[in-house]
Amino acid sequence: MARYLVTGGAGFLGGHLVESLLAHGHDVVALCRGEEPSLAARGVTVRRGDVLDAASVRDAAAGCQGLFHCAGKVSRKPEDAEELRRLHVEGTKITLDACKDAGITRVVYASTSGTVAVSEYPAHIGSEEDETPIALLSRWPYYRSKLFAERAALERNTEGFSVVSVNPTLLLGPGDTRGSSTEDVRLFLERKIPAVPAGGLSFVDVRDAAEAMRAAMDRGEPGQRYLLGAINLTVRAFFERLERASGVKAPWLPTPRAPLFARRGAEILGRVSSQLGLDVSVDPVSLDMAQYFWYLDSTRAETVLGWSPRDPQKTLVDTVDDLRARGIVWPSPASTR
Structure with a gap:
């Protein structure tokens, strides 16, 4: 068994990864900005620090054989751009360099399928070797x-310091206590999405993504990325599956697939929804993203890592049940059939 450092161990993916590592008998050190008593109660060694503070990272990494770098922030707000850059880009540089200095020899980095698998065309299924769609990103x-x-x-990624990237698509499943990934499902359940965007998406169970991270530490090829997704669906098909999982009626109003629509869409939908008496939460960035197709192929992860996703409908049911059980959404006659 090994001793691993996990950044972002209190987050959605990181929390499930910690659980998986513990279940397989590994020692886990979590670099956290706060006390995180729930992690300590499970036998995790919690080290106070920050991914932007090299000294705290080196201290936490002492005695560890590998690093799982999961720390990050999910935000669609344009005003968060600089914070996201510092946390993700500078934080990654500082953390990996400090871990190398501390003697760690292998890293699994939690990226996202969105670095490569997004397209204007529904027929395109993203792979790890695709050219980065920088104009979109x-x-x-x-x-x-x-x-x-x-x-x-x-x-x-160099000789003696192996780096593997794992790239999950939209993470769903239970335990998203910060609402970082399941916010769109919550909005659906509260009937705050009045229209159906014209694009398509992929999603994967967070528990399966955590298992892929763990497998990548042992079997991932250095310098490679591994896309993770359970299913590719149009947004309409996704909403239909959510309707079956939750009993909440899916929206029916389609939105046109036009570049200018995303820029004015929130304002237009706000006016229409007000006339229909609906309470909605729509932002231009989300509308823009939903015009595109986030489809991908997970063959490399399945072949090299021995990974396979669970039934995606079960993931949706578990996501809905968890949101309701934690009181994040309240069932009401107005939100169901």
């Missing part, structure tokens, strides 16, 4: 920052 600060962070991580 430059419009979305989160994905732009993750792209440059991933590049910084893989540039550090």
Whole structure:
């Protein structure tokens, strides 16, 4: 068994990864900005620090054989661009360099499928070797920052210091206590999405993504990325599956697939929804992203890592049940059939 450092261990993916590592008998050190008593109660060694503070990273990494770098922030707000750049890009550089100095020899970096697998065309299924769609990513600060962070991580892949990138698509499943990934499902359940965007998406169970991270530490090829997704769906098909999982009626109003629509869409939908008496939460960036197709092929992860996703419908059911059980959404007659 090994001793691993995990950054972002209190987050959605990081929390499930910690659980998986403990279940397989590994020792886990979590670099956290706060006390995180829930991690300590499970036998995790919690070290106070920050991915932007090299000294605290080196201290936490002492005695560890590998690093799982999961720390990050999910935000679609343009005003968060600089914070996202510092946390993802600079934080990745500082953390990996400090871990190398501390004697760690292998890193699994948690990236996102959005660094490569997004297209204007529904027929395109993204692979690890695709050219980066930089013209699209430059419009979305989160994905732009993750792209440059991933590049910084893989540039550090050298002899004696192996770096592997794992690139999950939209993470769903139970335990998203910070609402970082399941926010769109919450909005659906509360009927705050009045229209159906014209694009397509992929999603994967966070528990399966955590297992892929763990497998990548042992079997991932240095310098490579591994896309993770359970299914590719149009947004309409995704909403139909959510309707079956939750009993909440899916929206029916389609949105046109036009570049200018995303820029004015929030204002237009706000007016229409007000006339229909609906309470909505729509932002231009989300509308813009939903015009595109985030499809991908997970064959490399399945072949090299021995990974396979669970039934995606079960993931949706578990996501809905968890949100309701934690009181994040309240069932009401107005939100169901």
